[in-house]
Amino acid sequence: MGRYVARRxxxxxxxxxxxxxxIFLMVYALPGDPVRGLFGDKAGSPQVIAALRHEYGLDQxxxxxxxxxxxxxxxxxxxxxxxxxxxxxxxxLGDAFPVTMRLxxxxxxxEVVLGIALGxxxxxxxxxxxxxxxxxxxxxxxxxxxxxxxxxxKLVFAEQLKWLDPNVSDSTNYGQLLMPAIVxxxxxxxxxxxxxxxxxxxxxRADYIRTAIAKGLPKSRVVGVxxxxxxxxxxxxxxGTDIGALMGGxxxxxxxxxxxxxxxxxxxxxxxxxxxxxxxLVTILVLIYLAANLIVDLLYAVLDxxxxxx
Amino acid sequence: xxxxxxxxxxxxxxxxxxxxxxxxxxSSDSGDDSKAAIDPNGKFSIEVGEPQxxxxxANTMESNGSIVTRALFTGLVDYxxxxxxxxxxxxxxxxxxxxxxxxxxxxxxxxxxxTPVTAESYVKAWNWAAAPANKQTNSFWFSDIQGYADVAPExxxxxxxxxxxLKVVDDSTFTITLTSPIxxxxxxxxxEVFSPLPESFYKDPKAAGEKPVGNGPYKFVSWDHKxxxxxxxxxxxxxxxxxxxxxxxxxxxxxxxxxxxxLKSGNVDVLRQLAPRDLPVYKAxxxxxxxxxxxxxxxxxxxxxxxxxxxxxxxxxxxxLSMAIDRNTITKTVLQNTREPATGWVAKGxxxxxxxxxxxxxxxxxxxxxxxxxxxxxxPGNKISIQFNADGGHKEWVEAVCGSITKxxxxxxxxxxxxxxxxxxxxRDAQEVKSMYRSGWxxxxxxxxxxxxxxxxxxxxxxxxxxxNKEIDTLITQADGAKTQEESEKLYQELEKKLPxxxxxxxxxxxxxxxxxxxxxxxxxxxxxGDPILTGVQVKK
Numbered sequence: 138m139g140r141y142v143a144r145r146x147x148x149x150x151x152x153x154x155x156x157x158x159x160i161f162l163m164v165y166a167l168p169g170d171p172v173r174g175l176f177g178d179k180a181g182s183p184q185v186i187a188a189l190r191h192e193y194g195l196d197q198x199x200x201x202x203x204x205x206x207x208x209x210x211x212x213x214x215x216x217x218x219x220x221x222x223x224x225x226x227x228x229x230l231g232d233a234f235p236v237t238m239r240l241x242x243x244x245x246x247x248e249v250v251l252g253i254a255l256g257x258x259x260x261x262x263x264x265x266x267x268x269x270x271x272x273x274x275x276x277x278x279x280x281x282x283x284x285x286x287x288x289x290x291k292l293v294f295a296e297q298l299k300w301l302d303p304n305v306s307d308s309t310n311y312g313q314l315l316m317p318a319i320v321x322x323x324x325x326x327x328x329x330x331x332x333x334x335x336x337x338x339x340x341x342r343a344d345y346i347r348t349a350i351a352k353g354l355p356k357s358r359v360v361g362v363x364x365x366x367x368x369x370x371x372x373x374x375x376x377g378t379d380i381g382a383l384m385g386g387x388x389x390x391x392x393x394x395x396x397x398x399x400x401x402x403x404x405x406x407x408x409x410x411x412x413x414x415x416x417x418l419v420t421i422l423v424l425i426y427l428a429a430n431l432i433v434d435l436l437y438a439v440l441d442x443x444x445x446x447x
Numbered sequence: 448x449x450x451x452x453x454x455x456x457x458x459x460x461x462x463x464x465x466x467x468x469x470x471x472x473x474s475s476d477s478g479d480d481s482k483a484a485i486d487p488n489g490k491f492s493i494e495v496g497e498p499q500x501x502x503x504x505a506n507t508m509e510s511n512g513s514i515v516t517r518a519l520f521t522g523l524v525d526y527x528x529x530x531x532x533x534x535x536x537x538x539x540x541x542x543x544x545x546x547x548x549x550x551x552x553x554x555x556x557x558x559x560x561x562t563p564v565t566a567e568s569y570v571k572a573w574n575w576a577a578a579p580a581n582k583q584t585n586s587f588w589f590s591d592i593q594g595y596a597d598v599a600p601e602x603x604x605x606x607x608x609x610x611x612x613l614k615v616v617d618d619s620t621f622t623i624t625l626t627s628p629i630x631x632x633x634x635x636x637x638x639e640v641f642s643p644l645p646e647s648f649y650k651d652p653k654a655a656g657e658k659p660v661g662n663g664p665y666k667f668v669s670w671d672h673k674x675x676x677x678x679x680x681x682x683x684x685x686x687x688x689x690x691x692x693x694x695x696x697x698x699x700x701x702x703x704x705x706x707x708x709x710l711k712s713g714n715v716d717v718l719r720q721l722a723p724r725d726l727p728v729y730k731a732x733x734x735x736x737x738x739x740x741x742x743x744x745x746x747x748x749x750x751x752x753x754x755x756x757x758x759x760x761x762x763x764x765x766x767x768l769s770m771a772i773d774r775n776t777i778t779k780t781v782l783q784n785t786r787e788p789a790t791g792w793v794a795k796g797x798x799x800x801x802x803x804x805x806x807x808x809x810x811x812x813x814x815x816x817x818x819x820x821x822x823x824x825x826x827p828g829n830k831i832s833i834q835f836n837a838d839g840g841h842k843e844w845v846e847a848v849c850g851s852i853t854k855x856x857x858x859x860x861x862x863x864x865x866x867x868x869x870x871x872x873x874x875r876d877a878q879e880v881k882s883m884y885r886s887g888w889x890x891x892x893x894x895x896x897x898x899x900x901x902x903x904x905x906x907x908x909x910x911x912x913x914x915x916n917k918e919i920d921t922l923i924t925q926a927d928g929a930k931t932q933e934e935s936e937k938l939y940q941e942l943e944k945k946l947p948x949x950x951x952x953x954x955x956x957x958x959x960x961x962x963x964x965x966x967x968x969x970x971x972x973x974x975x976x977g978d979p980i981l982t983g984v985q986v987k988k
Contacts, residue, residue, distance in 0.1 A: 175508065177509065177868075185584060221499045303705070303712055304708060395700055401701050
């Protein structure tokens with residue numbers, strides 16, 4: 138187990154370097170220059186442009202820029218400075234991540250609880266009315282684009298019923314975050330439900346379940362322990378990647394509800410060609426993805442006694 | 448120019464989602480600001496995006512930052528709605544030769560930290576901002592001043608740290624000497640880059656950009672990044688535009704749709720602009736709290752004169768293209784009345800604006816358009832493209848303009864979409880525009896030279912099309928050499944009348960402010976730059 142984890146951690150290093158370098162090169166390849174962009178339609182003074190480009194090291198070859206950036210990041214935890222605002226990128230990330238974290242955790246909680254509950258319900262009643270109704274609802278959730286759901290939710294709950302505020306003005310207020318979190322959770326919730334339902338329906342007929350029932354175990358234990366543990370493997374795999382996706386911020390949902398999170402920050406940095414901010418964000422996201430993946434793999438062993446890591 | 452003052456209640460059957468605030472007060476108290484009790488210390492909120500740069504006056508170039516800086520800093524002069532100069536911190540700005548200006552300051556002005564505003568506050572601030580080492584984006588504004596070339600040479604190391612053209616005479620007087628006479632230089636002084644800075648600024652300019660200390664009608668309170676910026680009334684303010692409210696909260700919105708929803712649910716008081724989605728319904732939603740007025744900005748399409756296609760083109764061809772554009776219909780339909788058809792190169796609300804140039808090139812006339820293009824030898828290649836940035840909501844009107852041109856003249860026309868503004872700029876800077884490009888211009892100062900000299904001179908900072916014409920350059924030199932400001936204005940008006948003969952660009956339409964405010968506030972007026980005048984807003988009890 139320990140050796141497995143160590144090996145996995147070592148494997149992360151090339152992945153990490155590869156992803157950051159890719160992003161760095163991609164931003165560099167886009168047409169446009171973050172410094173020139175500050176001046177908009179006006180020409181600006183060449184002296185100031187040169188001074189700014191020099192300050193941010195944009196006048197050096199791209200690989201040198203990347204080397205310097207990674208060196209500062211790993212040795213000093215310095216993610217560089219935003220070109221337009223002059224703020225350290227760590228500040229910018231510190232603003233955006235907590236907001237997205239709150240939204241993501243709320244959405245994640247909703248999709249786990251509701252998704253698994255609905256999935257188990259449908260799986261146990263496979264082929265009956267309940268199952269079909271749940272399948273229909275999840276199909277709707279998957280097929281309706283998120284901004285349409287967002288608009289509908291706003292129209293109904295904010296404008297007509299006046300239960301909730303239409304937009305988020307205080308990102309620490311969970312009451313205001315509830316609606317965007319539900320909208321954000323719907324699509325994933327549908328996937329979780331369907332995955333759970335399929336696994337449960339399949340494993341219900343497995344030999345070990347028949348054995349458990351034959352032994353005279355109560356139904357709650359058969360379903361809750363024996364059936365659930367094995368059926369959760371594909372669901373956990375999906376949830377692991379979904380955490381990463383949620384933390385990556387939902388550009389559309391955040392924009393819809395005026396949430397100043399990671400999604401909006403990524404979009405903004407892209408539009409302004411702020412390479413440093415973007416790589417900083419992506420670095421953290423890559424780490425989150427890698428960690429989530431590792432945890433998911435380790436959970437396999439916990440869930441299924443047949444899986445062992447030497 | 449107060450549009451939509453008496454917007455009647457039109458029962459639009461198809462209006463969905465009538466907001467809570469619609470029909471709130473009925474019509475009894477509408478438009479009658481005096482009856483409502485005013486809370487002089489009430490604060491109101493306004494929709495803004497996150498300022499792009501630190502809040503240093505010489506470093507803000509975009510609207511989100513400049514509306515905040517303008518609340519915190521007051522410069523020497525400002526303008527009224529007709530484009531006339533109003534003296535603010537300056538008692539007088541005099542000159543005998545339009546080259547050396549003597550500025551006298553009004554007594555008793557203080558920065559928010561209690562230190563007096565002196566001549567030194569201005570001179571030192573300008574010298575600091577002009578130095579390239581301090582990386583202020585607006586530094587090129589000082590290039591008219593003598594000695595700027597030594598402080599910020601095109602190449603090599605600066606030879607001086609101070610511009611020789613700025614001299615402090617005494618505590619309340621200083622002189623500005625320009626490299627060459629500019630009769631309307633006073634107009635430029637209204638731009639926020641010419642704000643004074645307190646002594647405390649230089650200790651840590653970076654911190655000052657986060658917590659600015661100004662001399663304006665409002666004091667800085669706090670800036671919670673990407674959430675809000677708060678300012679409070681400056682009670683010791685000496686200027687004529689003392690705030691009639693207790694302060695302003697600049698609330699951060701990433702898009703206009705959400706801001707409009709919040710306006711309807713009472714979470715924000717003043718908007719600066721609306722999203723296209725809300726244009727059809729906002730007058731019905733807001734009644735006489737809907738704002739619809741012109742501001743000084745113009746949208747044009749410019750031929751890239753460095754391309755094979757347009758090099759040495761006969762202006763008649765461009766006149767023809769201009770007459771092939773049905774401006775009236777496009778502004779009414781595609782742009783939903785948010786623009787007004789242009790009748791010249793200088794926008795409304797600018798001193799020297801001319802309602803008519805005595806030419807018909809802005810009227811839609813397919814027959815004449817065809818004829819002119821033929822006389823001019825036709826459009827090379829018989830097809831044009833218009834470059835625009837896809838993230839700016841231009842696609843619809845570019846297609847409409849193209850359709851109009853093709854329908855009228857048979858010249859093939861396509862939109863050349865660039866992914867975003869950065870990519871668009873890059874192509875313009877690198878002179879890679881294939882045929883024509885979209886180019887807008889919002890006023891810097893309300894004097895017609897800003898729309899002519901700064902765009903069409905061979906060496907002008909805003910000239911990206913490669914347009915170069917000896918006669919226009921001579922006229923610019925003449926107008927800049929005029930004895931008085933009035934004369935200069937007239938000469939520029941004549942220059943504008945001559946432009947149809949050269950067609951440096953094809954003006955399309957003037958911008959309008961389409962916005963609104965909540966029931967909590969009254970006295971909301973919008974200035975020529977399209978921003979609400981914050982100090983005049985009153986908050987109801």
